[in-house]
Amino acid sequence: MLRLLLMVMAVITMAAAAHAQAPAFNDTPAAANEWGFRPADGSVSATNPPGFSWRPQEGARAYALEVARDEAFRDIVYEAQGIxxxxxCPPLILPAERLVWRVAFVGEGGRSQWSEVRSFTITDDAVRFPMPEFxxxxxxxPDAHPRLFLRPEDLPRL
Structure with missing residues (x-):
């Protein structure tokens, strides 16, 4: 019984240590030549859904994105893993309202802490522009060559 109790305590301690050592997310504002975090905190999006961008994180293999109605992220309206x-660019229309978003990265050290929470608003008149998944x-x-990115009906204009 004592051995089992010690094993359980060791597992809990290791899990707590791993969680406490999650890599930090770099929320440094973008330099003049960088995109930075978009949608910007407090912004109104002209499109629905907006495109999301953030600073590339050192050691990141993939990213996770969450969009929610509340800062505690209890009411998530969209999430994506393995970005x-x-x-x-989300492949679906988001609700027209004030939303919040955050991002984390996954690297060699596991998942990072979440970024700062940023808010944005989508209005009813935002242009609907969902993007297909990659x-x-x-x-x-098309598999055929040459791979020209134009429609066949546009060929006569060339």
Whole structure:
């Protein structure tokens, strides 16, 4: 019994230590030549959904994004895992209201702490512009050569 209790305590201690040592997320504001965090905190989005971007994180292998109605992220309206770049365009329309977002990265040391929470608003008149997921977008590229990115009906104008 004592051995089991000690084993349980060791597992809890290791889990707590791993959680306490989660890498920090770099929320430093963007330099003049960088995109930075978008949508910007307190901004109104002209499109629905907005495109999300953040500073690339050192050692990041992938990112996780959460969008919610509340700062505690109890009412999540969109989430994505395994994002390979520091940008993401959701493939669906988000509710027209004030929302908040945050991002974390996954690296060799596990998942980082969450970024700062940023808010943005989508109005009813925002342009609806959901993007297809990357795999779907690539599947639409024809196998035939040459791979010209124009519609057949536009060929006569060339």
């Amino acid at each position: 390979e770049m520091s940008v993401h 795999g779907e977008l690539i599947s639409r590229v």
